[in-house]
Structures are given as C-alpha cells and as structure tokens.
Amino acid sequence: MAIRRGRGVAAINYPTGMNLGGDPTQALVHSTPTGNFMVTLSSVDLGQGMKQIMAQICAETIGVPTDRVIIDTADTDTGPHCMGTFASRGTHRAGNAVIQAAKEARQVMLEVAAEELEVNASDLETDGQGNIQVKGAPQKSISIFDVALSAHFKRGRSISGRGMFLIPRSYPEKETGAMKPSTCYAHACTVAEVEVDDETGEVTVLTVKNVFEIGRALNPKMVEQQLVGGSWMGISHALYETTEPYYPNRDHGGTDFNQYLMPGPGDLAETEIIVLERPSADGPFGAKGPGEMCANPQIPAVANAVFDAVGVRIDTLPITPERILRALKAQAAG
C-alpha cells in the first residue's frame, strides 16, 4: 500500500453564446448634465462582475475614466432587452451592444465639442482623462464636463446612443447537422498532478496548471478571479460533487453542505493560471466568453492523472475513493 503520484493533461475549446435560439442583447447610453455616462441594460450580474466590465467597455469607447460610468441594469422598466446571463455570453453580447451605444453617444459628444471649439468633429480625440482635444494640438481642448453642460443647456443635444447586438438564430440542418451554434471559441489546456492513496482511494490534487486563451483579458484581476474559481470548481466536479451519489438510484442525495461534498480550502490544489489573448474578430475588444470553459479541463486532467498514478480508469463522475478502490480491487482480481 502506497501513495502513488500521477499527472494528466486535457485540452479543450468552448463556444461563446447560444445562436440556436437567436442571441440578442441591447444597451442604451446617455450622458448626465455634468458628463457622467449612464449605461442602461437588463443584463444580470451573477457576481462575476459584469457591471464592472460593462463600465470599462463604455469608458474605453467614450474616452472617459471608468469611474465616470454608472451601470443601471436588470430593471425591466428601464433596461432594454437582454437574453440573459448564461452560455458565456454576457461580456461578449452585452459588451458589443454597449460599444455600439457608446460609439453613437461619443459621436454626439464630439459634435458638441466641435461646435464649442469651432473645429471639425473628425479632428477631435479624447485623452481618456475626461477631456476632448484637437488631434495634434492638445492645448486646444474642452472638458467633457463642459461639453455635457453645453449639450444640455445651450445646444439642446442628447448625448446618447443605442446599441444592439444580435446573432441571428441558426437552425440545424436535419440530416447533416450543419449549424452555427455559437461564435468565437475560447481554449484551454490543463495539466493536473495528483497523489492517490491506493489503500483508501483518496485523491489529493497537488497542482493544477491551467493555460487559458480568452481573446482579451478586459480586466486581468477579474479574469483571474473567474479562472481560479473555475479551476477549483473543476476539481470539485472531478472528485466530489453529485446530488445523486449512486445515480441512477435516487437515494442518498445530499440536502445540505454537510452531505453534499465539496472541497474545503485545504483540499484545493496549488493553482497556476496563464492567460493567452488571441482577440476574436467579433468580440468586444476581442474578448471571448471564458466563464464556463474555465471549469472544464480540470475534470479530465484529474481523471487522466488518477490513471497515471494507479493504473485504473474511472469513467464515471465523480471519481470517488469508493470507485477507485473498487477498480483497484477488480484490477487485482483480474
């Protein structure tokens, strides 16, 4: 009886969005009288930080700091339609809608600034700090604060924009299955190292090294929180979780966190995250949807590592100590 070590690899891709039903999201953007920008949506922030990302996307597009953007979302009386937050679509679909709305608002803003500065709007640029200036002559500038005041009280312009992003529905061809079910794909490759106690069947995940390709890390810290959390969830799926431990038998289902097993902090592996960015052609600043993908490759990587360690295949999830011991017993008998 011994502790045996093994490692496994898995490589995957993951689609963004859900074109098999049509995949629309809308956004509205408008300026307040003092040049702050309100983004109105009905998208839902599940805790992953969608509001923050929409603020950064709007800020980048308009040309103001992120703290000048306010997100009003998930109120059906004010926010235009969003299909919902799922299918790794939030950042991609809503982000594109926000870009379109913000571009329209930016154009009005530049037109008002052009009137104030008596230049052509096409000669203007934003400095990202809250000012609009003449390209090549930054001393000739006006603050967005003053532009918004002018628009509201002097020039009678609404600095606002509408954004719509729609991926039309794809109907699978009956006989061949030809379809366009999603847009851009995120990618990952994970290597997991485990120790398996061949006496108890217990698996300890030592390290998980994940490489994720996500198009563009719009906010690297938030990317990290999502990818690390996903990686932990993958380990949890591989080794612990199920509502029906003896599926298809319906008995013994957990009803609370004492019975429903998940790894505690001490059970989590040393986790490494490396991010590559190949911008997608249709993503907001090239972003793809990594929200779901990041929890997938750890499962087969751990399964393959368990085989590498003790030479038995557990092809049923979760890979419990019981299943490992039964397989080892069968192997010894066989």
Add this chain to the structure above:
Amino acid sequence: MELRKDYFADVRKDGLHEIGQARPRLDSPGHVTGKTAYFADRNFPGMLHLKMVRSPHHHARIRSIDTSEAERHPGVVKVLTAKDVPHNVYTILILIQVGPEDETVLADGKVRWKGEAVVAVLAESERAAQEAAAKVKVDYEVLPAVFDMEEALKPGAPLVNEYHGQNYYLYDSGECRKVRFGDVEAGFAGADHILEQSYQSSPIEHAPTETTGCVVAPEGNDRFTCYTNTQAMFFTLDNTSIILQMPGSKLHFVGGTVGGGFGGKVDVIVEPIAILGAKLTGRPVCFIYSREEEMQISSPRAAEKVVIKDGVMKDGRIVARKVTGYTDAGAYSRHSPYGAQKGAAHYPGPYTIPNVWIDTYCVYTNRTPSSAMRGFGVTIGDFALEVQMDKLARLIGMDPLEFRFINAYRDGDMKAHRQPTEGAALIECMQEASRAADWPVAEKYMAMSSYRKGA
C-alpha cells in the same frame, strides 16, 4: 496569474486606457461590507410566505387533493392548486419556439418526479406555511417509475411525460440531433485501431451561496414588482406573462445582484407562482428555496452518458469518431433539449477529424428535471473526449500531449457541423502548458501554429 503577451502580439492592439486595466470592482466594497442589497433584503409589511407541498413519489396519479385542514391552519391566507394557475402547462423554451409545453406549475392529475410541486400554501409566517403544507392531504396512486436512461428508451418502459408521448425529445431530425460528416464507417474500416468506450456522470448541484427565490410586491396601479435573482430578466418576465396570462406591461422585474447562478437560475419556477399568490391575495409574497430545495428540487446539471468510438492510425491521426450522447432531462424538458443539441455541435472536440457521426439524445426519466449549468452540453462531453484522448494515445504508445498536437484543429479546418475554424488557439495553449508543466514535447510540435497561410 500570468498574462503571456508574446503569443498573438501581431494581431492584438494593447495600450488602451481602460481595457486591460485591473480596475478594482465598483461593487466589491458593498459585497465585503455586507451593504449590497439582494432580493431577499426586501421586506414589506404584510408579506406572505409561500411553501410548496411536494410529491413524495417518483411517479403517481393524483386521485384527490384535500386542502381544507390546511386552509383552517392559523395564519394561512391562501392555498393554491393547479386550477388556480391560468396557463398551468408550460415550457420555458416556448419563447424560442421550442415545444411542446410539457410541465405543470402545480401538478394536475399526476406527478412525475419526487419533489414536484403540487399545492402552494401562502401564510403569514414561514412556519405557518410549513405547518399548513404538512396538513394538505393528497391521495396518490403510485405508478411504476423509470430512472435509468437505457431502461427509459426500451419499448414498454413506463411513459414519463405524456406531452412527449415517448421517453425522448423528438427533434425535427428525429429521436436525436444528428451530425454527419464524411464517412465514419469507411474511416473505421481503414483505421489501425478501434477504441469504443463509455462514460457516465451523475447530476451536479450549482451550489450558489444564495438560493433561488423572489419577493413580489403588488403596486397600487395594478402592476406587480418582482424582486428576483433570475439570470434572465425578460426571459422570466415573458414566461411569467404566458403562465399567468397577464400582459407584460403589468410586470416589473428587478434583479441584477445575484449570489451565484451557474445556470441554476435560468428556469422560471418561483416567480410565476409568487406573483399569482400576490395577485390573488393582494399581499406581498416571498418564495425562497431552502437549501434542501436548492439541492434536490431545483434543476441540477444533467447526468450524461457518452459513448465514443474512435478509429486511430498508428501515426496518431484520428480518422473517424462516432459519439452517442444521452442527456438525462428528468421528467420535463426545461433547457435540456437545447443542451443535448449544443453537445451535438461540440463534438468531436477541438480536433480535426475527417469522418464524424454524432447522435445526441435528450431522455426523460422520473427524476428532478435537469437544466442549464455552467458548461451546459459541453462539460461532461469534454470529460469523455479528453479521457478518450488519453486512452487513444496510450493505445498507440504515444505521448498524450503530442497526440493532441497531431489532431488539434487550426484556422480554416472544417468542423463536423460545417463551420470553418476561426481564431484557433489550442496549439498555443498546449505549447504553453508544455513549458509551464515541464512536460516536454518534440520540437516540431513547439514550432506549430494555429495560423494557416491564407486561412
């Protein structure tokens, strides 16, 4: 976390002002100081609590329901049964024209899974609602149930859901969603090795910190405001409008701060019945799942069975792949027909294989309906595919990582569902993993690229 900017630098414009910056989240101070308001932080004077009477049987006919004793229980204001729900038989994907309507808001004549909602009790307190629910008498005639997908698909199996008429979802393509690419049998015939393996998963809970729920307030103007943690505002509003036969203009949904979703909050379950309760009583209503309900009543990730048959050459090329996937929908469709179909498009994984045959089935059994979850239609498929890849590599005596390089898709490669590959990056991920994990592969693989000239 490490950003490896050297990859794909030629196609990326860096140096933006706000994008790519690790700005602190505007909402995190509220989260970590407990100031963020969630739906359940709404409390209204006179608010009622809704509790469900649930089926103790996996499959049973309802002979009769007696709510008289429950109605007399102190604190009980209203007891709802199927006849109170205007459009009781529904399905959520009807909004994208995926039918048939196959599920009841409150069971009518039959229950098809253990835990199915039968009677809703509205009372002044959670305790009164719970106690009264225990006093509802339902007379059941227990029917044979089926739990195993293979059993369910056999002739003569108990019929789970009459609205389908058979224990699988009928696509326009027939009993399964099909993908056909190349000639899979010819591929097998020419292969050096054939490997057929079967993989299985069990249902998984989303385990959000915040359980599913909503708080509904009737407004003075004949409208209802529903504070909810749904993942999809208008999807829920529009389905509610159908179920309650109430114009959408009467409904106002407020959400957007959710304590974890993971796909568990895209079914439309709590909102319609809570709004109905508010309408019929004129009182605010809250309906919040207990942890037990979250784990055993709300939809889990479907159990899946995946059978993969591969033909592989000694030099590492996979020449044919046949996948049969089964998704255990439980008793009702919810999002499962969609998930099974998404799986059909995901196989054969991120590899270029000339001959592919995919069948994915959505199967009905007498268990808690499954639905969307993070990685819907893909996660379990990836487990099966990537374990299969490991087995294939070992079968032909090849390094598992090198084996993947040989088959990895690249720009312009045609996928089985007939979309050309764009923006591939699998090879680069594997190259970086090779370095990071100190798992060396031959130089020719490290020199590969997802780019193809002209693609």
